[in-house]
Every structure is written in structure tokens, then in C-alpha cells.
Amino acid sequence: MSSTIKKIGVLTSGGDSPGMNAAIRAVVRTCAFHNVECVGIYRGYQGMIEGDFKEMGPRSVNNIVNKGGTILKSARSKEFMTADGRKQAYQHLIDAGINALVVIGGDGSFTGAEVFNKEFNFPVMGIPGTIDNDIYGTSHTLGFDTALNTVVEAIDKIRDTASSHNRLFFVEVMGRDAGHIALNSGIGAGAEEILIPEEDLGLDRLVESLKRSKLSGKSSSIVVVAEGDKIGKNVFELKDYVEENMPEYDVRVSVLGHMQRGGSPSCFDRVLASRLGVKAVESLLEGKTNFMVGLLNDKVALTPLTQAIKGNTEVDRELLRVSDIMTT
Amino acid sequence: MSSTIKKIGVLTSGGDSPGMNAAIRAVVRTCAFHNVECVGIYRGYQGMIEGDFKEMGPRSVNNIVNKGGTILKSARSKEFMTADGRKQAYQHLIDAGINALVVIGGDGSFTGAEVFNKEFNFPVMGIPGTIDNDIYGTSHTLGFDTALNTVVEAIDKIRDTASSHNRLFFVEVMGRDAGHIALNSGIGAGAEEILIPEEDLGLDRLVESLKRSKLSGKSSSIVVVAEGDKIGKNVFELKDYVEENMPEYDVRVSVLGHMQRGGSPSCFDRVLASRLGVKAVESLLEGKTNFMVGLLNDKVALTPLTQAIKGNTEVDRELLRVSDIMTT
Amino acid sequence: MSSTIKKIGVLTSGGDSPGMNAAIRAVVRTCAFHNVECVGIYRGYQGMIEGDFKEMGPRSVNNIVNKGGTILKSARSKEFMTADGRKQAYQHLIDAGINALVVIGGDGSFTGAEVFNKEFNFPVMGIPGTIDNDIYGTSHTLGFDTALNTVVEAIDKIRDTASSHNRLFFVEVMGRDAGHIALNSGIGAGAEEILIPEEDLGLDRLVESLKRSKLSGKSSSIVVVAEGDKIGKNVFELKDYVEENMPEYDVRVSVLGHMQRGGSPSCFDRVLASRLGVKAVESLLEGKTNFMVGLLNDKVALTPLTQAIKGNTEVDRELLRVSDIMTT
Amino acid sequence: MSSTIKKIGVLTSGGDSPGMNAAIRAVVRTCAFHNVECVGIYRGYQGMIEGDFKEMGPRSVNNIVNKGGTILKSARSKEFMTADGRKQAYQHLIDAGINALVVIGGDGSFTGAEVFNKEFNFPVMGIPGTIDNDIYGTSHTLGFDTALNTVVEAIDKIRDTASSHNRLFFVEVMGRDAGHIALNSGIGAGAEEILIPEEDLGLDRLVESLKRSKLSGKSSSIVVVAEGDKIGKNVFELKDYVEENMPEYDVRVSVLGHMQRGGSPSCFDRVLASRLGVKAVESLLEGKTNFMVGLLNDKVALTPLTQAIKGNTEVDRELLRVSDIMTT
Known part of the structure; x- marks a missing residue:
């Protein structure tokens, strides 16, 4: 794959969920597979503002596929809600040569990514990581x-x-x-x-x-x-x-x-994380931006971030009915 | 739901898999919900031949949703491969007033169900229960x-x-x-x-x-x-x-x-079993026969038994690729 | 073993704990081994007062060694604290031909057993079942x-x-x-x-x-x-x-x-339950009464019920020290 | 504690067992508690021969108490069975300023420790780490x-x-x-x-x-x-x-x-590992050598290495009996 993207940053943001580490691993290894550099950004957007970065190669993510939590840590950043904060963050990315971003988190994190993209025309790709399964555009979020x-x-x-x-x-x-x-x-x-x-x-x-x-x-x-x-x-x-x-x-x-x-992710979440991580990186390398990668009808698919943020995920009425019948 | 079906038999057949008990429970309770009687048939087709039956009400299946194995036991039956065996089985069903059958098992079990349906015009419905996930017409088999x-x-x-x-x-x-x-x-x-x-x-x-x-x-x-x-x-x-x-x-x-x-089924398998059990019984009550209920694109759906038996389930090429990239 | 005891009752009382079922199983099978009858008493002392009994043979306790909770259920009984309540309970035991009792529970349950023994000279034996490990006379209570x-x-x-x-x-x-x-x-x-x-x-x-x-x-x-x-x-x-x-x-x-x-008991608790159940029954058959069977220095040992009830179990000072050092 | 011992080496040797990491952690933190330096030796005696060492402080062992395997890795070393191999190992210890050794392993590992002690008068202390529970001088080995x-x-x-x-x-x-x-x-x-x-x-x-x-x-x-x-x-x-x-x-x-x-150690093994690690270090600091720390009658106790190696651990006849009765 030829692409103008040479170095991808990855971060986890918002509440942590099992499978985030497996997704980080997938992002890092897919970068290596395509000879693109990869940088881990600690503590979400806050670490981006502070330039808390670390180069990551395929061996940096050994033995984490089965670990709960996130080795990159997570945090909520009030500073990133300010234009000044985002500017600092952007400058750090530029200084580090990072020219695309994978954001693993929930809708708050995606909103941050979208704003950031608009301000700096910076390529971003989202991976839904939350146990709540309340993100539009994927049947399953990581950790659910x-x-x-x-x-x-x-x-x-x-x-x-x-x-x-x-x-x-x-x-x-x-x-x-x-x-x-x-x-x-x-x-x-x-x-x-x-x-x-x-x-x-x-x-x-x-x-x-x-x-x-x-x-x-x-x-x-x-x-x-x-x-x-x-x-x-x-x-x-x-x-x-x-x-x-x-x-x-x-x-x-x-x-x-x-x-x-917390806890070690299920096989389902590990496989899902691996699939989404591959797709997120490859989509960026194909020049796509502002999407979330998700699982739709058992296939990995892209949804525009805006929709992922605003769309509703309703509970399945069929499940409500099944629940009623089961309590007979 | 009005239906000519007044009593449904349920059996598990072939190799057991986690979630079979949850499916039995769902079949039994859905019958109760619709005021249809339900009979458990022990040891698969062999128990059908021997008339090894037991009436089951909603309280018969308390506390089994989380149990591995199958309380109805399973067995392979050579006798059921003979016309004589199937005739005996049919007679036992008739004697017990059973007028439809839910078969939980793999493709061998479905083949038996189909033959039985053809010979006696007996309504049958299949639920895919096998850890191998090798049944056409469902993205997930029970236990996988x-x-x-x-x-x-x-x-x-x-x-x-x-x-x-x-x-x-x-x-x-x-x-x-x-x-x-x-x-x-x-x-x-x-x-x-x-x-x-x-x-x-x-x-x-x-x-x-x-x-x-x-x-x-x-x-x-x-x-x-x-x-x-x-x-x-x-x-x-x-x-x-x-x-x-x-x-x-x-x-x-x-x-x-x-x-x-073995082992206690995952939440996924318990929910799937509940959904499939409801659908199997309600499909019979709607007059359908010779289908397998399965999960397609996250929705419960029917597939003709013939297709379920003959159709191929190929491994997902995307997963092969993901596997390759992950070993970078 | 020859003994005047021909039928033993077993009950669980107080808060339930993992391993109680394994202990019930051990009591039942040890009775069978010695050709003594065994009766399960439901809901602790309350069931004794109500005569809620069930004959139990070795096959009654199949497949429970690994189950949490107690198949005999547990309850607290205010009635058993009255002389009238205990008299009714005694009458039920006599009517059922039960001439000894194994009580699985904590110190409250043991106090009941002791009072009962004093009033009616009825042979009792205690098995410590509580997750709190606060019973004197055993290094480990069942479920801890x-x-x-x-x-x-x-x-x-x-x-x-x-x-x-x-x-x-x-x-x-x-x-x-x-x-x-x-x-x-x-x-x-x-x-x-x-x-x-x-x-x-x-x-x-x-x-x-x-x-x-x-x-x-x-x-x-x-x-x-x-x-x-x-x-x-x-x-x-x-x-x-x-x-x-x-x-x-x-x-x-x-x-x-x-x-x-709750939960399936650990191997330790299952083995401990088996050992204590054997010892409780055999001690009764040897004519002993008013003891608790426990684990002392890795050996099964008897402690008078009075001591088990009144004795203090202090936390190990060594563990406090280890805890301090570990937080260095 | 004043002692001539200023730096302690720790290694794991032989087959790994759950709890080894918790024991390493306990050794490292007890050293820190007593202001003694600690060095991790990789791959058992083979790493000692090769000088494969790493200084370890209390933060080096964060988040390993619940991990299976051994972060220090383990290996069997043929070279250590030769006088030359042991001489090289000794020289590396001296060069690194290490003046006492904690060996976590089974009887083969203890034999190595004893020989090493005899040749160089080097203080050694053993911690029994093997799932087989076949070491004399402790009721439980780490991992059992x-x-x-x-x-x-x-x-x-x-x-x-x-x-x-x-x-x-x-x-x-x-x-x-x-x-x-x-x-x-x-x-x-x-x-x-x-x-x-x-x-x-x-x-x-x-x-x-x-x-x-x-x-x-x-x-x-x-x-x-x-x-x-x-x-x-x-x-x-x-x-x-x-x-x-x-x-x-x-x-x-x-x-x-x-x-x-493998697998995350049980609470029992984690606590045992912590207790044995504390005792091993403190015994060395008290000037003791050539002992194994173990659990006897629920108390941490020392057994001379020679006895630990040669002593038999017989299966408990009581357990054989319990097993017989349980299959009634």
C-alpha cells in the first residue's frame, strides 16, 4: 500500500474496556505489516496535549492480547475541549511526524476526533471501545x-x-x-x-x-x-x-x-479488536478519514464518525420479547 | 397463536454443546407461554424409538440456563437409520400426542429430522447445536x-x-x-x-x-x-x-x-439459545416445518433444513488475513 | 462400624457457603458406606420444625460436588429459639427415626445444635460452613x-x-x-x-x-x-x-x-468438605457428640462445640506484617 | 535488621508454576523493606552462568502478583552440573556484588543450590515452586x-x-x-x-x-x-x-x-508466595543458609535443604480412604 501516511498515532480515551489492548496490538502490528511507523499516545487526548508519546514496534505489544485495561492508559481531558489544548496537541503530532490518528473509545472520544479533524484537516479513524454497546454503526463495541x-x-x-x-x-x-x-x-x-x-x-x-x-x-x-x-x-x-x-x-x-x-477479554472481543485494528489502519492508508470501523452483519464496515456519534442504538425489541417469554 | 399443534417434543442429538440446556429451556417456556404442551425426549432419536419421554413444564427447566451438557442427554442412534426404527419412533410420538418436533443438534441430526419429516409428514424444526460452527444458515452455532x-x-x-x-x-x-x-x-x-x-x-x-x-x-x-x-x-x-x-x-x-x-455457556450462547428456542417453537406454531432457525446478520432467521445440511460454511478469508497480519 | 445410630439427619443453616453441597454429598455417601440411612432436612432448623425431610441415597447427591449454594436450602429460624419450636423439631426427628444430626453452618447454627443436644440428649456433630473463617477449631471453614x-x-x-x-x-x-x-x-x-x-x-x-x-x-x-x-x-x-x-x-x-x-467451590473446599463429611458421620457412629469437625494442622480433628462457639479466631499477625512489607 | 548481606539474587528454576511471580515480588519487596538490594537472575542457573542479571526495585514487580509463569523465565542448565559452570556463575555473582541467593524451584533446583553452597560457602535459601507438591518440608508447594x-x-x-x-x-x-x-x-x-x-x-x-x-x-x-x-x-x-x-x-x-x-495463581498461592518470600529474605538476613522455607501446620517454617531434597512426601492415607467412601 502506498500512502502519504508514514506514521500513525494510536490512543485510548474515555472509560476503558476489555479488548482495548488487543486493538492497540492490532493497530501496531498492522502498521508494521505495511511498513508504517506507529506511536502510542498515553492517557488519551491529555497525553496528546502533553506529547506523552512512545514509538511502538510489533514486539512492544507482545502478550497483551489477553490483558484487560489499556497499556496506553486513558483519561478525560478538559483541556482538549479548548482550542488552545487542541492546538498544542496538533503541534506535538506534527513535531513527532505523526500524520494520522486511530482513536479507540466511545462517542465522547469520537466527538473530539471529529472536531480535531475539522480544525486541522488531520486524518482520524475511530474504533468503538466501550462496554455499553451504545455506539451506532456496529453491532458490538469492544468489551461488550x-x-x-x-x-x-x-x-x-x-x-x-x-x-x-x-x-x-x-x-x-x-x-x-x-x-x-x-x-x-x-x-x-x-x-x-x-x-x-x-x-x-x-x-x-x-x-x-x-x-x-x-x-x-x-x-x-x-x-x-x-x-x-x-x-x-x-x-x-x-x-x-x-x-x-x-x-x-x-x-x-x-x-x-x-x-x-475489567478482566481478560473474551475470544469474541479479541478477534473483533484484531479485525477492527487492521481495518482502521488500512482505511487510513487508503486515504479515508472520519470514519468509525465497526461490525455490521458480521462484516467489518465503515460508518462516518458523525453518524456514529449521533445515531441511536435502540435495544432490540425481539430481545425484550424473548425476555418476557423466558420468565413464563 | 392458534395452531393445530398441541404438544411439541424436544430432543438433543449428536455431540453435546454448551447452550443446549438453555435452548431446551427456551423451547419448554415458549410452549408454556403459548399454552402448548411440551415433552422432553431423552437420548435423541434413540429415546424417541424407546419412548423415553417426560412431560416438561416451565419449572422443569429452572436453573439450567447456565449448565453445560444437556439434561435430555444425547446419543447416536443406528436404529433410527432404519425404516423400522423410525416407524417405532413415530408410533411413540403419536401415542404420546406429540405433533411437532424440535431437534437440537448438528447436520447428522438434521438429516434424521428431514428423513423423518418426509416419511411421516411430521413437522420438524432444527436448532444448530455444535461447537464446530460448521452449519450453513447461521453465523453462530450454539456452543461455538x-x-x-x-x-x-x-x-x-x-x-x-x-x-x-x-x-x-x-x-x-x-x-x-x-x-x-x-x-x-x-x-x-x-x-x-x-x-x-x-x-x-x-x-x-x-x-x-x-x-x-x-x-x-x-x-x-x-x-x-x-x-x-x-x-x-x-x-x-x-x-x-x-x-x-x-x-x-x-x-x-x-x-x-x-x-x-463442556462448561457453562457464555452469555452470547445463552442469549442465542433463548432466541432460537423461541423462534423454533413459534415457527412450528405458525405452521412452518423443515427449517433450521439460525442467526443471520444478527437477526434470527429460517433456513430450509436441506440447505442447512448441504450448504458449505467456509472460513472467512478476512480472518485468515487478520491472522497473517497479527503474526507480524 | 456397629452403632446404635441407624439414621442420620443432615441440614445446612445460616448463610450459605460454597462447599456445603460437597459436604452434604460426603455425609450422605459416608452414611451409605456404613449402611446407615440418611435424611436431608430442608431449610435448616425451620425445616426440622416443619418436618420437611427427604430420604437421601448415594445417587441423590450425584453432580453436586461442584455446585455452589445448598440443595437443602438454608434459613434462619426464630421458632427454633423457643422451647416449643425445638420440641416440635425433636418430635419430627423421632417420628422419622432419625437418631443423630449433622449441622453444617456457623456459630449461630452450632449454638442451636448445642441447646438441642442438651434438651433432648440428641447426638449432634457440626461442620463449619461459612465464608468468613471465623470459627474456632478449624484453620479453614468451608467456603473461605x-x-x-x-x-x-x-x-x-x-x-x-x-x-x-x-x-x-x-x-x-x-x-x-x-x-x-x-x-x-x-x-x-x-x-x-x-x-x-x-x-x-x-x-x-x-x-x-x-x-x-x-x-x-x-x-x-x-x-x-x-x-x-x-x-x-x-x-x-x-x-x-x-x-x-x-x-x-x-x-x-x-x-x-x-x-x-456463591460460585462453584474451589478444589480445596471440595476436598475439605469431603473430609469433614466423612469424619462427622464416623464420629457420630463412634458414639461421639457435641463436636465440630475441623482442619487443624492439616489434619481433620474434633473440637467441642462449646469451644468452637466461644473461641476467638484472631487474624494472623504474621499476615499483617506480610501485608505491610508487600506494600513497600 | 543488620546483616552482612547487602544484595540478594533471586531466580526461578525447573518447571514453572503459578505463584512464582508472586514469590519474586515478595523477595524483591522484602529486600526493599530492609534496604537490601535485589537482583533478578534470568533463566535460572543458566542465566547465573551467563551473568544475565537485572537490578530490581519495588516498582519492577508491580502487577505481577496475579500473573502465571515467571518473569525471570526458567531453564534447565546442564552447564551448572559441571564445576566449571558453577565457578563462572559464582564469579558473576561476586562481580555483581550479590552475596546471597533465593532459589525458587523444585528438588532438582535445591540440589543445585546445595552443591553451590558447599563449594563456595554461598548463602542460599529455597522456596518450593512446583505444581506437583512433592517436596518434603511443606504442606503445599507454590502452584499446587x-x-x-x-x-x-x-x-x-x-x-x-x-x-x-x-x-x-x-x-x-x-x-x-x-x-x-x-x-x-x-x-x-x-x-x-x-x-x-x-x-x-x-x-x-x-x-x-x-x-x-x-x-x-x-x-x-x-x-x-x-x-x-x-x-x-x-x-x-x-x-x-x-x-x-x-x-x-x-x-x-x-x-x-x-x-x-499456567494460569493466574489462586489466592492461596499468592498469599503463600508472599509469606515464603518474606521469610526467605529475612532468614538470609538473619544469617541462616541452606534451608527451604515452607508451610508446616499453617505456619511458615524452615527445613534444611538436604531434608527437603531427600525426604519423602507420601500421599495422605486419609485422602485415599475419603476417595473410596466418596465413590459409594
Whole structure:
């Protein structure tokens, strides 16, 4: 591949997710494969502003394909939201001879990339890295599959103790704006109810549903709740409400928290990261810019960054239906 | 849904795979949801011949969504290959009032279902359950995703000891006719080479590639080999050949074996099983027959059983390329 | 073994813990081995009061050695604290022909067993089942080892995200009265500080220690906090205090919660459960009563129930020292 | 602590085992705690001969407590068996200012340490690192506990498929000279038979026992076989023999292999490694030499290297009995 691009920078930005390291590795090795230099930029846009760079060759990324987190670290940068900050960042890139950028992160990171591109006409390519799966233009974001496995394994453990004691558990999972984690892990873990930001079940219907479940012979129950569930009560308030209305139930709460972001990536996320990393670099070398690489219909595909940022990812109505039927 | 179908039988057949239990659960609960009776048939077609049946209600399948194996057990049945055997099986179904069948298994099981349908005009629906992912009409078979995670976790462990000792490991994974497991797990585990039935790398190029990898600074290597790899040598012969030609390497072999078939299913496989189970039952209730339910472009879709059986599933050339680039 | 004991009852009581099922299995099979009948009592003492019994043979406990929770379920019983309740329970045992009891649980359960023995001269034997490891007379309670693995695996995941973002995490683990889980998992997970009920580090020294750790070059930190830590602040108050005094740190909290009680038991817990189950039954058959079977100096040994209940289990000062040195 | 020892070398030797990294970390940090320098020696004795050293401070061992393998790598060294080799090694130590040595490994490694000590009066301290648990003077070697968990998790998976198909599996686990892994994992995994080097069950009794197990209602069976089992047949020959004598059984073989050596260490192994590392360094600083630090009766204790090397570790007869009873 002949290209005017001779050196590519790669960074991770926003919340970290499993598979980011595998994506960094893929970017670095694809650069090496095409005889293009590669530079790791530490701590996202903040490191770009500070010139916190490191040359990376194929051996720099040995033994990271299976590691959680990001070896390049991540950070949120307020400075990058200012024109001055971006100017400094640009100058550092130029000084280092970097002439294209791969940004691994979520929609906030992509917005930064787009603004940066517009101001300096600098080639950028996005890779969706977030456990929330809330990016338009890809069926799966990096880390989503791993997070689902982490969640169902945790709920499997909670179910052991729930069913030993005939208890009801509210389990809060990540997802402030999107119910993808809750919906999929809820089905996977056999939850009796799933509360997500996209749907308002209503407190009364929740209690009704739990009573029906109890009547049907279930002695214990798991309710999976997304952080941003529509009912608008936090998981401890839900517990109080249900205990008041179902005194026969011993209710407990578990907030799974940040462990959902970590851990060794699943095979799916490792393979996805490898595919997206290859495509991101090769797309830049082909002269493309301002796209996100994603997975659509099982194929790697490009989506304009603008769409990736603005597009909605709705939860699949089919999954909502499957969830209903499974709680028969 | 109104339908002439009042009682559905469900069986698992052929090699077991993680997610089969979740699929059984989905079939049983979808029947209950639609007020249709459901009967579990033990040990596949053999149990059908012997009338080894059990009524199943929604509570019969509590706490199995996360269990490996199949509570209905599986078996291969020679008797079912005879007209007499199938006649007995048919009589048992009729006697039990069963008027449709969900078959969870691989292409051998689907062939049985198709023959049975033709002979007795008996409604059948297939769900692809095999770790090999070698069924046409679905991007993922039940158990494939779980098996990949099992394999990469095992290879991650092997890599610990490989890199501590600067060793080369040949790791044999399942896949007599198809390289899907080898190719995906090889990329996921960061293998230096991947040998699959679909491609003949050749022994000389294998050794060359390993030498290049060593020269590039890698001190240890993993080669993932599908059971049915094209080179046609088993994994122990490969070891001997490489040791002869690369005396500098300490070579070891690991055959992962049957643990690949077991284990608690991944969230992906549990959700897939739930979706396919719902679709299988509802398709029967809609009067459809002789289809396999599968996942195509992330949507649940039907494929005629004949196609599912005869169609080829080729390995994705893109993945072969990604694999090559990753070993830079 | 000849004995006047012909039928043994087994129950689980109090909080469930991984390994309880393996212990039930061991009790049931040891009974069968000695041609003694065995009866499972559901829901602890409450089920004893209600006569909720089930005959158990060696095949009743197939495939449970690796399952978390307890197939006999557990419950706390207020009724058993009354003389009337215990009298009913006794009558049910007599009616069922049960003439000895194995109680798997913690010190509350043992207190119940002792009172019951005194009132009715009924042979009882205790097996320590609790994740907290706070029972005198055994180096390990059933479930402690498994819970430690669950905790370190969760913290390993949290560390991925902590070190990607240079964050400080307070991780709350179980242990209202005892710091065994916190101390061991803290060392195992490489925590920078460990706060336990047995020691008052003091808020000032905590902050000092974290500052020292930061100065030494650590960019992220994990502090493991037992529920009942001596500082007397809950984990969210700790976060607030540290954020106020170390504004340079981005602090997060994770409460691991009930998942610590569940999960497939570790090999250690399965073997321990098997050994204790054998010893409990054989001790009863030898005419012993009012003991707890435990592990002392790697050997199975008996401790009088009274001592097991009253004795203190102190945290090992050596471990505190090791923890200090490891945070150098 | 005042001591003539100012710089301590640490190496790993022989087969690697999970927990070696945690032990290296503990040695390095204990040195730092006592203001003693620490040097990592790569590739065991071979690296000592070649002067392959690296200064290590407390931050050199960040984030390795949970990693399998050994960052110092391991190797077997023929050269170290010669007086010349050892002389070179000694010279390198002297040149580097190293005046004491911590050797993490098995009995072969300890023999090397002892010879080296005798020739040069050089202070040495051993830490038992091997998954086989065949070292006298410690109840647990580093990695044994982790390997047991790896094995039972693998067998749990195999059991899923075994019980789905009513099959008999021979599972070979590590242990050429010692049956500790086989015996403990066999009990933990609920194996029907366990074949170990220390006991000759005999082929006839094996078949008898399997027949009895089948008659008792078990439909599938797992036999755990140590590599060096006394019957003297390898696991494939066992399969053939049993198939000939029990044609009703479908027999399969699984050789778990090198994955048993890898993986993230269990909490137990991480804590043990930390305790042993502290004790090893502090014992050297107290002027002690030629000991192995181990765990005896749950306390860290010293055993003369000579005894550690020569002493026998017998399998616990109690465990053999427990195993028998569990297969009732």
C-alpha cells in the first residue's frame, strides 16, 4: 500500500474496556505489516496535549492480547475541549511526524476526533471501545461481550445464594443511557425481570410480575437493573418499595460496579479488536478519514464518525420479547 | 397463536454443546407461554424409538440456563437409520400426542429430522447445536462462542509456561472438517501459526514462518492446529518434524480434547439459545416445518433444513488475513 | 462400624457457603458406606420444625460436588429459639427415626445444635460452613478458600480499570466481625492498604500511607475494606474523606456483595468438605457428640462445640506484617 | 535488621508454576523493606552462568502478583552440573556484588543450590515452586493449589459431556512420581477412580470397580490418572483394556497437559508466595543458609535443604480412604 501516511498515532480515551489492548496490538502490528511507523499516545487526548508519546514496534505489544485495561492508559481531558489544548496537541503530532490518528473509545472520544479533524484537516479513524454497546454503526463495541460474561458469571454466583435462601435480588449493572448490558445479561442469567432506561415497566407492574413469578413456583428471583433504568429509582429504593409491598420476600441488593469494565477479554472481543485494528489502519492508508470501523452483519464496515456519534442504538425489541417469554 | 399443534417434543442429538440446556429451556417456556404442551425426549432419536419421554413444564427447566451438557442427554442412534426404527419412533410420538418436533443438534441430526419429516409428514424444526460452527444458515452455532473462550483460556495458561521456558507449543483444538475454532481461537490467543483443514500451509512454510517469528524476537510460540488440518499430519508428527528442523526449539504438544465441549455457556450462547428456542417453537406454531432457525446478520432467521445440511460454511478469508497480519 | 445410630439427619443453616453441597454429598455417601440411612432436612432448623425431610441415597447427591449454594436450602429460624419450636423439631426427628444430626453452618447454627443436644440428649456433630473463617477449631471453614478466589478475581478486574485511569478504589469485602477475607484477599490482590475490624489504622495514617504509595511511583491503588472495619466509617465515607484530603486522586468504590457467597467451590473446599463429611458421620457412629469437625494442622480433628462457639479466631499477625512489607 | 548481606539474587528454576511471580515480588519487596538490594537472575542457573542479571526495585514487580509463569523465565542448565559452570556463575555473582541467593524451584533446583553452597560457602535459601507438591518440608508447594483448581475446572467441563453421553473418561493429570494432584483433584472432581503412582489398584479391580459404579446407577464415570500411575499403562492403553472388558461403555481419553502449569495463581498461592518470600529474605538476613522455607501446620517454617531434597512426601492415607467412601 502506498500512502502519504508514514506514521500513525494510536490512543485510548474515555472509560476503558476489555479488548482495548488487543486493538492497540492490532493497530501496531498492522502498521508494521505495511511498513508504517506507529506511536502510542498515553492517557488519551491529555497525553496528546502533553506529547506523552512512545514509538511502538510489533514486539512492544507482545502478550497483551489477553490483558484487560489499556497499556496506553486513558483519561478525560478538559483541556482538549479548548482550542488552545487542541492546538498544542496538533503541534506535538506534527513535531513527532505523526500524520494520522486511530482513536479507540466511545462517542465522547469520537466527538473530539471529529472536531480535531475539522480544525486541522488531520486524518482520524475511530474504533468503538466501550462496554455499553451504545455506539451506532456496529453491532458490538469492544468489551461488550466480555462485560456480559462478567455479569452473568457474577449473577450465577448470586443465584446460588439467592436460591439457597429463597431471596429476591436486585442486581445493578452498568448502562446509564442504554440497556444493552442489562437486557442481554438478564436473559443470559435467567433474570425474572429486567429494568432498562428504554422501557418503563412501572413499579406496580414490577411487583405484580414478581408476585406472579412467586405464585408460579419460583422460590427466588433475580431482577437485573441498568444504572439508568426508566423507573427512576435507584436500586436501594427499589428494594425498599418491594419489601414494603411484598413482605414475604427477603430482598437484597448487589451493585456489580467497576469489575464489569475489567478482566481478560473474551475470544469474541479479541478477534473483533484484531479485525477492527487492521481495518482502521488500512482505511487510513487508503486515504479515508472520519470514519468509525465497526461490525455490521458480521462484516467489518465503515460508518462516518458523525453518524456514529449521533445515531441511536435502540435495544432490540425481539430481545425484550424473548425476555418476557423466558420468565413464563 | 392458534395452531393445530398441541404438544411439541424436544430432543438433543449428536455431540453435546454448551447452550443446549438453555435452548431446551427456551423451547419448554415458549410452549408454556403459548399454552402448548411440551415433552422432553431423552437420548435423541434413540429415546424417541424407546419412548423415553417426560412431560416438561416451565419449572422443569429452572436453573439450567447456565449448565453445560444437556439434561435430555444425547446419543447416536443406528436404529433410527432404519425404516423400522423410525416407524417405532413415530408410533411413540403419536401415542404420546406429540405433533411437532424440535431437534437440537448438528447436520447428522438434521438429516434424521428431514428423513423423518418426509416419511411421516411430521413437522420438524432444527436448532444448530455444535461447537464446530460448521452449519450453513447461521453465523453462530450454539456452543461455538463458549468453546472459543474455553480454548483461549487454556492457551493463555499454556502461554504462561511456554514463555517461561521459551518453548514452542502445538495445541490441537477440535474441528475435524472445519477450521472455525482453530482460526478464531488462534487469533484470539495470539497464535503464531494456525493450521486448518481449509488451507495447506505446508510443512516447509510452517518451519520458515516459525524461524521468522523467532528471528523477529519472539522467544516462544503457539501453533494452533485443527484436528483435521490439511497438512495431514497429527500434532505429534508435527512436533517431530519441527524438532528435527529447528533443533533450537524445545517443542511440546497439548491436545485440548473434550473439555472444549463442556462448561457453562457464555452469555452470547445463552442469549442465542433463548432466541432460537423461541423462534423454533413459534415457527412450528405458525405452521412452518423443515427449517433450521439460525442467526443471520444478527437477526434470527429460517433456513430450509436441506440447505442447512448441504450448504458449505467456509472460513472467512478476512480472518485468515487478520491472522497473517497479527503474526507480524 | 456397629452403632446404635441407624439414621442420620443432615441440614445446612445460616448463610450459605460454597462447599456445603460437597459436604452434604460426603455425609450422605459416608452414611451409605456404613449402611446407615440418611435424611436431608430442608431449610435448616425451620425445616426440622416443619418436618420437611427427604430420604437421601448415594445417587441423590450425584453432580453436586461442584455446585455452589445448598440443595437443602438454608434459613434462619426464630421458632427454633423457643422451647416449643425445638420440641416440635425433636418430635419430627423421632417420628422419622432419625437418631443423630449433622449441622453444617456457623456459630449461630452450632449454638442451636448445642441447646438441642442438651434438651433432648440428641447426638449432634457440626461442620463449619461459612465464608468468613471465623470459627474456632478449624484453620479453614468451608467456603473461605472459594470466597478468597472470587474476591481476588474481582479485584484483578477492578485493577485493570484502576490502573488504566490512575484511580484509587475502595473495595468492600465481606467480614462483619472478622478480617480474614479482607486480609488474605488484600495480600492476594496486592492491595495497598487493608482495613479490618481487628485493627484501627486510623484515617490520618490511611491518607499518609496512600500519599507515600503515590510518591513511591504507584499510579493506582486498591484499598480492601472489611464490612466491619475498625475505622467505623463505611466505604463511601472513606471515599469522601480521602477525596477531600487527596484531591489529586480520582476515587471509586466497589462493594463486592453477595457474589462472594456463591460460585462453584474451589478444589480445596471440595476436598475439605469431603473430609469433614466423612469424619462427622464416623464420629457420630463412634458414639461421639457435641463436636465440630475441623482442619487443624492439616489434619481433620474434633473440637467441642462449646469451644468452637466461644473461641476467638484472631487474624494472623504474621499476615499483617506480610501485608505491610508487600506494600513497600 | 543488620546483616552482612547487602544484595540478594533471586531466580526461578525447573518447571514453572503459578505463584512464582508472586514469590519474586515478595523477595524483591522484602529486600526493599530492609534496604537490601535485589537482583533478578534470568533463566535460572543458566542465566547465573551467563551473568544475565537485572537490578530490581519495588516498582519492577508491580502487577505481577496475579500473573502465571515467571518473569525471570526458567531453564534447565546442564552447564551448572559441571564445576566449571558453577565457578563462572559464582564469579558473576561476586562481580555483581550479590552475596546471597533465593532459589525458587523444585528438588532438582535445591540440589543445585546445595552443591553451590558447599563449594563456595554461598548463602542460599529455597522456596518450593512446583505444581506437583512433592517436596518434603511443606504442606503445599507454590502452584499446587492453582493446578488443582485448573484440573477440577477442566474435569467439570468434561463431566458435562460425559454425562450427556453416558461415557467413561480417563483424564490424565500431571504427577510423574507423586499422586498429590490426581488424588486431590480426583476427590474434588468426584472421580469414580483415581490411579496414582503410590498405589497399584490393578486392572482387574479397576474394571470391577467401574462395573460396580455402573450397577449402582451411575451412567457416566471419570477416572483420574496420574502420569506415573502404578498400573504402568498409559492412559490410552487403559482405555483399550476397559473397552475390551466393558463393551457397554463408550470410553474417551483426555490428557490435560501443560495448561496445568499456567494460569493466574489462586489466592492461596499468592498469599503463600508472599509469606515464603518474606521469610526467605529475612532468614538470609538473619544469617541462616541452606534451608527451604515452607508451610508446616499453617505456619511458615524452615527445613534444611538436604531434608527437603531427600525426604519423602507420601500421599495422605486419609485422602485415599475419603476417595473410596466418596465413590459409594
